[in-house]
Amino acid sequence: MRQRGFDLAQLRTFVAVAESGSVSAGAQRVFLSQSSVSEQLKKREERAGQPLFVRSKQGVNATAAGSRLLDHARRIIAMSDAAFEDLQGRSLDGELRIAITDYYRPHDIARILKAFSEQHPRLKLHVTVLPSAVIDSNADDDASFDLGLSLRLVTGKPHSSGRRGGAASTVVRREKLLWVSAADAAPRPAMPYQLVLLPSSCQLQRFVVKLLDEHDVPYLVSHSASGVAGLQLALKAGLGISCLNESSIGGGVVACAANIGLPALPAVEFHLLPARPGESERVSNARMALMRLFA
Template sequence: MSQRGFDLTQLRTFVAVAESGSVSAGAERVFLSQSSVSEQLKKLEERAGLPLFVRSKQGVAATPAGSRLLDHARRIIAMNEAAFEDLQGRSLDGELRIAITDYYRPHDIARILKSFSEQHPRLKLHVDVLPSAVIDSSAGNAPSFDIGVSLRLVTDTARAAGRRSAASSTVVRREKLLWVYAADAGPRPATPYSLVLLPSSCQLQRFVVKLLDEHKVPYLVSHSASGVAGLQLALKAGLGISCLNESSTGGGLVPCPPSVNLPALPAVEFHLLSGQVGESERVSNARMALMRLFN
């Protein structure tokens, strides 16, 4: 009788490639060579009896069969994690309060939190979207959240501040910052640049304005949005340009061409922080579990 079902390692690799959009990026996530990942995907497709990806110069995209398998694979991996945590005595229950910046993977965060909930079905999540400055300033003394996820600029000043707070902060992801505008807005934006911004309470937006002023780049503020989702909509509507981290761009937005006179941008990091000094074992276990998903 032939073996039925899928190999868990191959499913993990498949999910990593599907979510990252390329074999090379997926290989980095599972700490394997590209050749090993390609071999695993080949075996998985042979097992499935169907092509799971459409491959192109831009990367890979799931076929209809691949999309169906992706939903199953996420649930299988989540159930496997939940079973292991339960047998290790680390199954989570009770309530967990998470404060998160809306810059963090806005197209993926709902799925990530759903996976976390599926891995810990007895845990009730409360999620608040807050400015990174509020999360950072409250870390260690925040009665309103147990775990925070904030965005920080990777600059010399930020590195110095990061060293001072390293004990309570863990970097879970690093991304590029990009100048972006609507994909159908033309070959290049015109000057003075129409700038789409968030309120001045956003540290990234304050940095953008200061950077443009320092480099004497002509601009005018054409639109002010209340959050990243509103910023994305304004940009897609062709109301101007803005600065976004790579995972916040999504469809309909493209990087400004190199010919545009805009200053270089630093990278950003997402930090996982403890809301309380002396956190409970339950929160510590939850933070470790989140670190496996927040990458």
């Protein structure tokens, strides 16, 4: 009799490829070779009886059938993880408050938090979007959140997280920082550069202004947005240029060409703040579970 259903490990591989957009990136996420992942995808499509991906030089995109399977796969994986955590005595209940920067994967964060909630259905989740500087500076004393995820520039200079005792934060993701503009903008923007920025409370925007000043690049601030979503809309509307980390670049916005006279940008990292003294077992377990999802 032909086996029914799907293998859980292969479903994890399928989800990794679908979310990363390429076989090579998906292989890195599940710690397998590209050939192994390609073989798993082939078996998955044979089992499904229809193509799950459209392949091109740019990567892979899920077909209609692949998108349906992706929804099922995420729920199946979440339920499996929840069952395992429960049997290990690590199932979470009560309430958990997370402070998170809105630069972190804005097009994907809702799905990530939904997966976390499905893994821990008895946990009530509260999420607050705050500037990274506020998250870092209140790491010790702010009782409004249990866990914080902030963005930091990779400049080679020491960074103070505000956490007493020198406890190190955990880097869960590293991305390129890019100059960006509307997809239909002129290849070479007019001088002075029209900047679309967030308020000065944003460390990334302060860095951009300082960097341009240091390199004597002429600019003026043409639009100020209140958050990353507003920044994306202003960029898409062609109101100017700005810089965004890779996962924040949305539709209608593209990276600027490298030869338009703008200084090079550093990478950015997303840090999960370290435990506070006396952190509860519930928060510690949630930290470990979120580290896997945030990565």
